[in-house]
Amino acid sequence: MQLSTQLVARVKYKTLLTNDESAPLEDVVTAADIRPVPPHQHEIMSKNNFRLYDMVDVFANDGWWFGFISGKVGQEYYVYFPTSVDNIAYPPHVLRFHQEWSNGR
Secondary structure: OEEOOEEEEEEEEEEEEOOOOOOEEEEEEEHHHOOOOOOOHHHHEOOOOOOOOOEEEEEEOOEEEEEEEEEEEOOEEEEEEOOOOEEEEEOHHHEEEOOOOOOOO
């Protein structure tokens, strides 16, 4: 689908519902906002193996958000989000190493 000069696609979310919670939410998003299907959980989740400044994705507020590991206190990792300038602590089970498309994969 193409609106104006931007490539867009219709997506159906697995974890978001419509306002009345009767069906999965569907939306039209730009191609730049579409993320690759992640590999199996054991390939992307870490057991306390994150290091300072690692690029990570955090599952929070019904989606995956990009940030950097900025510290660790106890069992929680602090993640800095450059777009919102927030620095928030998360348990490791909601973190994964950040991934990008490479040659269309």
